[in-house]
Amino acid sequence: MREQWANLGSAIASLMFLGAVLSKFFPFGPEIIITKYLHKLASFIYPYVQIKIPEYTGERMKRSEAFTAIEAYLSASCSQRANKLKGDLGKDSSKLVLSMDDHEEVTDEFGGAKFWWSSTKSTRQAQTLSIYPAPEETRSYHFTFHKRNRQLVLDSYLSHVLKEGREVAVRNRRRKLYCNNPSSNWHGYKSSVWSHVLFEHPSSFDTLAMDPGKKLEIKKDLDAFRKGKDYYAKIGKAWKRGYLLYGPPGTGKSSMIVAMANFLDYDVYDLELTTVKNNVELRKLFIETTGKSIIVIEDIDCSLDLTGKRKQKGKKEEGASEDKKNLPPGQEEKDESSKVTLSGLLNFIDGIWSACGGERLIVFTTNHIEKLDPALIRRGRMDKHIEMSYCCFGAFKVLAKNYLDVDSHPMFDTIRDLMEEVKITPADVAENLMRKSGDEDADSCLKNLIQAMNKAREEEASKQAQASTEEIVEGEEEKSGAKEEEASKQARASTEEIVEGEEEKSGAKEEEASKQAQASREEIVEGEEVSAAKEEGASKQAVRTGEMNGEDESGSRADGV
Ligand SMILES: Nc1ncnc2c1ncn2[C@@H]1O[C@H](COP(=O)(O)OP(=O)(O)OP(=O)(O)O)[C@@H](O)[C@H]1O
Numbered sequence: 001m002r003e004q005w006a007n008l009g010s011a012i013a014s015l016m017f018l019g020a021v022l023s024k025f026f027p028f029g030p031e032i033i034i035t036k037y038l039h040k041l042a043s044f045i046y047p048y049v050q051i052k053i054p055e056y057t058g059e060r061m062k063r064s065e066a067f068t069a070i071e072a073y074l075s076a077s078c079s080q081r082a083n084k085l086k087g088d089l090g091k092d093s094s095k096l097v098l099s100m101d102d103h104e105e106v107t108d109e110f111g112g113a114k115f116w117w118s119s120t121k122s123t124r125q126a127q128t129l130s131i132y133p134a135p136e137e138t139r140s141y142h143f144t145f146h147k148r149n150r151q152l153v154l155d156s157y158l159s160h161v162l163k164e165g166r167e168v169a170v171r172n173r174r175r176k177l178y179c180n181n182p183s184s185n186w187h188g189y190k191s192s193v194w195s196h197v198l199f200e201h202p203s204s205f206d207t208l209a210m211d212p213g214k215k216l217e218i219k220k221d222l223d224a225f226r227k228g229k230d231y232y233a234k235i236g237k238a239w240k241r242g243y244l245l246y247g248p249p250g251t252g253k254s255s256m257i258v259a260m261a262n263f264l265d266y267d268v269y270d271l272e273l274t275t276v277k278n279n280v281e282l283r284k285l286f287i288e289t290t291g292k293s294i295i296v297i298e299d300i301d302c303s304l305d306l307t308g309k310r311k312q313k314g315k316k317e318e319g320a321s322e323d324k325k326n327l328p329p330g331q332e333e334k335d336e337s338s339k340v341t342l343s344g345l346l347n348f349i350d351g352i353w354s355a356c357g358g359e360r361l362i363v364f365t366t367n368h369i370e371k372l373d374p375a376l377i378r379r380g381r382m383d384k385h386i387e388m389s390y391c392c393f394g395a396f397k398v399l400a401k402n403y404l405d406v407d408s409h410p411m412f413d414t415i416r417d418l419m420e421e422v423k424i425t426p427a428d429v430a431e432n433l434m435r436k437s438g439d440e441d442a443d444s445c446l447k448n449l450i451q452a453m454n455k456a457r458e459e460e461a462s463k464q465a466q467a468s469t470e471e472i473v474e475g476e477e478e479k480s481g482a483k484e485e486e487a488s489k490q491a492r493a494s495t496e497e498i499v500e501g502e503e504e505k506s507g508a509k510e511e512e513a514s515k516q517a518q519a520s521r522e523e524i525v526e527g528e529e530v531s532a533a534k535e536e537g538a539s540k541q542a543v544r545t546g547e548m549n550g551e552d553e554s555g556s557r558a559d560g561v
């Protein structure tokens with residue numbers, strides 16, 4: 001019946017289209033009145049309302065939550081009535097979860113009213129710069145109802161569908177482990193930025209060997225986060241939390257991430273940063289993650305040169321632009337190395353976009369915490385720092401219980417003493433405690449462990465001996481070097497002193513000599529002055545005696561000539 005109405009409706013729609021075309025030629029004529037009445041006639045003859053729910057919203061940035069909820073709702077409540085179905089494994093892997101296939105229609109009833117749901121799929125050419133662009137697929141649901149049920153639909157039916165759908169999705173949900181695709185796979189048919197497999201790792205907090213107090217603290221922290229939606233809203237923070245796991249290899253960092261995911265029942269997104277080309281791609285990847293998930297970046301210090309990027313940025317950019325100048329045109333884009341920057345990563349963790357979605361943990365792991373930029377691991381980004389360290393006796397007991405099923409054993413005391421002396425990773429302890437054949441029992445495994453620890457202790461002792469010998473040699477070398485230096489310093493100083501003394505002496509002598517010369521010169525000058533004065537005195541005396549004996553004066557004058 002609804003099909004017949006639909007045919008009639010489309011005939012009227014064609015008439016309306018014709019009316020619209022006519023109105024172009026006669027803009028102010030009676031056509032406006034005709035179109036208005038045709039609308040009224042259409043809604044009278046075809047009294048149905050249709051709502052379209054596309055799979056992607058916001059320029060294909062994110063899969064619509066409404067679409068996902070409706071998909072789950074239809075799979076649960078309507079699949080018995082549909083003829084074409086799709087099947088997939090649900091949480092209980094022995095059963096198929098059925099859902100409506102594309103281009104199929106089912107009916108639903110609620111509050112005495114009847115509703116129609118249909119699914120469509122269309123493909124169009126992708127708008128990408130590729131030589132062979134793959135078609136883009138768009139899917140949507142169409143919901144049709146009689147207009148007299150409008151109030152029922154808006155007030156209760158749609159909220160009922162979304163609520164039921166979300167519950168079914170959680171019930172059927174099988175946790176997934178995602179990894180990011182290279183961006184060349186992001187377009188076209190079956191485009192997807194993440195690929196996934198089912199997440200089935202058995203590690204849990206029960207199997208994780210670490211100090212029991214620390215373990216309890218982490219579990220409480222995670223629990224508070226999971227229940228903290230309202231609290232985060234109240235304090236004005238995005239509902240996310242950062243964990244930094246650091247410690248030597250084989251201390252259980254990856255095992256801890258799995259334990260967290262299993263504890264919280266979250267998905268895991270394993271982000272391989274080196275394949276992400278730039279910050280825009282990083283943001284896209286982040287937006288495409290769902291809530292209730294852990295986003296992991298393992299070995300963050302090795303993923304990118306995030307530490308040096310800030311300091312070297314200026315230099316590198318200069319170099320890069322120089323290189324680009326030398327490249328032939330069109331070659332610039334071929335640089336495949338990741339351009340994700342520290343600031344891009346900081347934004348990803350703590351920027352405005354980080355609030356998208358909510359209920360996400362971000363976990364970084366590293367073997368070298370000291371290599372990381374302090375901005376990256378400050379509280380607010382990496383809120384909780386967890387050190388995963390060498391095996392302590394408490395952690396060993398967890399492993400002994402899990403691997404050998406023993407709570408206590410006479411060899412435990414020896415092991416406790418050895419653990420205080422020897423650094424051994426939980427991975428090594430686990431390897432020794434693992435039964436490798438049917439005839440190995442708890443005793444032989446514990447003996448293996450003791451042997452391994454004794455060996456490690458000996459190695460450690462020989463290393464230390466080696467190191468101390470080297471230290472002594474270095475010390476001796478340093479000492480002899482210092483002595484030599486001191487001796488050479490002293491020799492240099494005494495040479496300088498001698499030279500200075502000689503210089504001083506000769507200087508003094510010279511001064512003395514010049515003084516004496518000066519003095520003798522002065523004496524000579526004085527002597528000359530005295531004799532000159534004497535001569536002057538004598539001549540004055542002669543003049544006076546001449547004046548006194550007048551005649552004698554001329555005779556004596558003649559004698560003189
Ligand atoms: N704390 C632990 N509790 C239980 N098992 C552990 C623990 N640490 C290590 N193991 C065992 O050792 C193996 C390696 O551990 P895991 O991969 O978690 O170490 P990691 O710290 O991530 O090392 P890496 O730094 O090299 O990545 C695990 O498969 C697990 O069997």
Ligand SMILES: [Mg+2]
Pocket residue numbers: 253254255298365
């Ligand atoms: Mg690891």
